[in-house]
Amino acid sequence: MEFKRLRQVTILVIGVALAAAWGGAALRTWLVS
Amino acid sequence: MSANGLPRVLIYLGLMLLPVIIVTIHRVPPPDLFLYNLGRCFALTGFAVMVLQVVLAARVKWVERPFGLNLTFPFHRRMGVFAALLLLTHPFLMVLGGGGWKLLLGDNTWYIWVGRVALVFLLVNVSLSVWRIPLGLTFEKWRLGHDISGPAILVLGFVHSQYASVDFSLVSMQVLWAAFLALAVVLFGHHRFYTPWALRQAPYRVVDVRQEAKDVWTLKFAPPPGKARFDFLPGQFQFVTLLRGRGLPEEEHHFTISSSPLDTGFHTSTIKASGDFTATIGQTRPGDLAVIQAPFGRFSYLFHPEAQDLVFIAGGIGITPLMSNLRHLRDVQAQKRVLLIYANKTEDDIVFREELAQLEAGSRPEVKVIHILSRAGEAWKGEGGRLDRAKIKALCGERLGTGLFFLCSPPAMTENLYRILRGLGVPDARISFEYFSL
Numbered sequence: 001m002e003f004k005r006l007r008q009v010t011i012l013v014i015g016v017a018l019a020a021a022w023g024g025a026a027l028r029t030w031l032v033s
Numbered sequence: 034m035s036a037n038g039l040p041r042v043l044i045y046l047g048l049m050l051l052p053v054i055i056v057t058i059h060r061v062p063p064p065d066l067f068l069y070n071l072g073r074c075f076a077l078t079g080f081a082v083m084v085l086q087v088v089l090a091a092r093v094k095w096v097e098r099p100f101g102l103n104l105t106f107p108f109h110r111r112m113g114v115f116a117a118l119l120l121l122t123h124p125f126l127m128v129l130g131g132g133g134w135k136l137l138l139g140d141n142t143w144y145i146w147v148g149r150v151a152l153v154f155l156l157v158n159v160s161l162s163v164w165r166i167p168l169g170l171t172f173e174k175w176r177l178g179h180d181i182s183g184p185a186i187l188v189l190g191f192v193h194s195q196y197a198s199v200d201f202s203l204v205s206m207q208v209l210w211a212a213f214l215a216l217a218v219v220l221f222g223h224h225r226f227y228t229p230w231a232l233r234q235a236p237y238r239v240v241d242v243r244q245e246a247k248d249v250w251t252l253k254f255a256p257p258p259g260k261a262r263f264d265f266l267p268g269q270f271q272f273v274t275l276l277r278g279r280g281l282p283e284e285e286h287h288f289t290i291s292s293s294p295l296d297t298g299f300h301t302s303t304i305k306a307s308g309d310f311t312a313t314i315g316q317t318r319p320g321d322l323a324v325i326q327a328p329f330g331r332f333s334y335l336f337h338p339e340a341q342d343l344v345f346i347a348g349g350i351g352i353t354p355l356m357s358n359l360r361h362l363r364d365v366q367a368q369k370r371v372l373l374i375y376a377n378k379t380e381d382d383i384v385f386r387e388e389l390a391q392l393e394a395g396s397r398p399e400v401k402v403i404h405i406l407s408r409a410g411e412a413w414k415g416e417g418g419r420l421d422r423a424k425i426k427a428l429c430g431e432r433l434g435t436g437l438f439f440l441c442s443p444p445a446m447t448e449n450l451y452r453i454l455r456g457l458g459v460p461d462a463r464i465s466f467e468y469f470s471l
Contacts, residue, residue, distance in 0.1 A: 003451065004461045006104055009042055010111050016046055017078050017115070024053040025071035032065050 038099035045085060051209060052077035056200045068130025072123040073198065079119030080190050082112055084213040086183070091224035092272075092329070101331035103467060110162065117159040120190070121152060144196035151189035158182040171309060173284050180225060187217050228326065229274075229285075235260060236276065236322040240299065242315075247381045248306040249350065250315050251291065254323055255299050263327055265294050266335050267361035268354040268439075268467075271327030273302065277317060284310050289353040289467070290328065293360035303384060305350040332439065332467045334358050334369075340437035343398075344429060345373045346420070346450055348442025352384050354467055355441055359392055359400070366397040372436070373402045374428055376420050376446075380406065380413065403428055420446075422453045433457050440466035 053074050064070070088096060089109040097105045128136050136145070158179060161168065165175045191214050195201050201210070241253035256262045265271075274285040288302040304314045332354050334343055343362075345355040352375060362369060377383050383404060392400045405416040405424070418424060429436065438454055440447050447466050454464055 005038075005100075006107055006111075010108060012042070013046060013049070013112070014115055017049055017082070017119075020050045020053050021071060021074035021078050021119075024057045024074045025067055027057050028060075028070050028074075029065060029067045031060055 041096065041099060048085060049078060049081045052081055052200075052206065055203065055205050055209065059203050059205070064131065066131040068126050069132055070130070072126030072130060072132075073200065075119040075126060076123040076194065076198075077200070079116045079123065080194060080210075081213065082116035082119070083187055083190065084217050086113055086116065087187075087217040087220050091220040092228075092326070093220070097329065102329045103332075113159055113162060117155050120155055124148070124152075142197075144193050147189050148193035148197060151186050151193055154182045154186045154189065158186060184217075184221060187214065229324065232324045232326055237325045239275075239317055239319055239321040239323055241319055242317050244315070245303055246384045246386075248315075249303060249384050250306070250317070251301050251303045252314070252317055252323075253299050253301045254325065262298060262300060263325075265290055265300070265328035266333040267294055267357040268333035269328035269330040269357075270332075270354070271300075271302065271325050271329070274324040275317060276322040276324065278321075279316070281313050281316060282310050285324075286310055287329075289330075289357070291353040291356050293357060293364050295361060295364040303350070303353045303356070307350075330354075330467070332358075332441070332465065334362070334437070334439070337437050337465075341369050342432055342436045343369055343371045344432050344436035344438045345371060346376075346438065346440050346442070347373065348376045348420075348446045349378075349382060350384065351441035351443070351447075351467070353441075355439060356385055356388075358439070359389075359398075362398045362400075363392055363395065369398045371398050371400045372429065372432055373400065374405065374420070374425075375402065376405045376407065376442070378406065378408045380410065420450065420453075422456065425450070425453050426457055429457075433459055436463065438464045440464065 056077065086109055089105050089112070092102065100108075124137055128134055161170060161175055161178055165172075170178075191210060194210065195207070200206050235257040237254040237256055239252055240255045241251075243251045243253070245251050268289070270287050270289045272285050272287050274283060275281070276283060288304055290300050291303040292299070292301040294300075304311055306312050306314050334340065343358075345358070347355050355373065359371065359373070361367075362371065373389070375383070375389070389400075389402045393402045403416060405418070405420060405428075406413055407417070407419055409415070409417040416424070416428070426433070433454075436459075438459060440450050440454075442450065451464060451466060455461065
């Protein structure tokens with residue numbers, strides 16, 4: 001149970017962080033272009 | 034995910050994303066360069082993750098309660114590596130995105146140098162944490178380095194970002210960064226200075242030291258006069274600093290509680306002398322003081338009240354949290370079935386042998402104990418060999434389809450047992466284990 005939960009939360013957090021950074025950078029670039 | 038865990042994960046995500054959300058909403062005018070802006074977003078997110086590292090490591094009960102420290106610490110370790118990758122990548126993205134190589138090599142502005150020093154601290158910090166054991170670094174030395182480099186990274190990163198980034202022209206970002214730094218300072222100070230000081234004001238006392246088996250001792254602790262012992266659940270663990278004098282080491286270590294919570298006025302830990310600090314455990318004497326922070330962990334059958342069929346698998350000294358669970362099951366006369374498979378090298382290594390036999394002779398709970406020895410002598414009549422797939426299948430039988438499994442053994446053995454059980458069709462939700470490694 002613990003392995004699975006740890007893996008799920010880690011993937012979720014890293015995925016959301018990368019997606020947000022990517023989306024934030026794209027949005028900011030688009031807003032000033 | 035437990036019912037209480039999800040809100041905490043969402044709060045974590047919210048705090049981690051807050052900097053990028055703020056600077057995006059406020060439309061701080063950045064250059065029209067995607068990779069350059071991605072590098073800045075990596076830096077903002079990486080710094081937020083670094084702040085949250087302190088929250089994860091500070092043993093905050095509210096934070097760890099739904100998960101247990103044996104999940105929050107490995108998560109802390111993984112996120113540390115992730116934050117390091119974000120922060121180490123960000124200057125390269127900014128260079129490739131149009132910032133020019135002078136950012137890395139030619140810019141001698143003082144706040145750029147502060148950032149470079151922070152990245153060096155970060156690289157050293159993460160490298161020592163990931164490769165502590167191969168590098169032969171003792172836990173105490175590593176911890177000292179971690180306690181110095183961690184705050185240094187945060188303070189240097191804070192200063193660097195305030196001066197280097199146009200995003201900090203926003204008052205909201207200045208407030209957020211100040212709040213982040215304050216949160217980290219308060220939690221770090223509470224965890225590393227205030228709590229140890231407060232606990233030392235009312236230390237527990239060792240009232241008995243008993244040898245259980247070869248190299249294994251049980252320490253019995255009593256609370257300070259006039260104070261009640263802390264409440265705990267069977268299978269939980271404690272952080273103990275023994276104040277023994279006599280030139281013996283004074284280090285904080287985590288030990289499972291081996292007694293039942295229903296014992297009044299005392300609790301015990303059963304410890305194997307297996308290296309550095311624990312090698313001196315047998316030299317502990319009644320009257321020695323012990324600074325104790327507890328309880329932590331979720332390795333308890335009480336978190337699974339619906340389970341009627343329990344299968345405990347222990348390797349060596351991994352019996353201790355399971356013994357606490359067994360003693361509690363006995364004390365409450367639980368109407369449950371328990372199969373204990375207890376693996377050791379030799380007969381001399383078996384801990385609690387007589388008490389386990391007594392538990393097996395009782396009717397509530399209905400206990401069956403199977404000892405298995407990897408180096409059995411000729412006189413041994415029980416199971417021999419290793420706990421491989423065939424052995425697990427034969428010993429567990431129909432309980433593979435019904436039992437709730439609790440595993441506690443050296444990490445490599447636990448991981449192997451977990452894989453075997455999964456391979457035998459036991460669902461993840463029916464496997465719990467104590468996997469505690471700092």
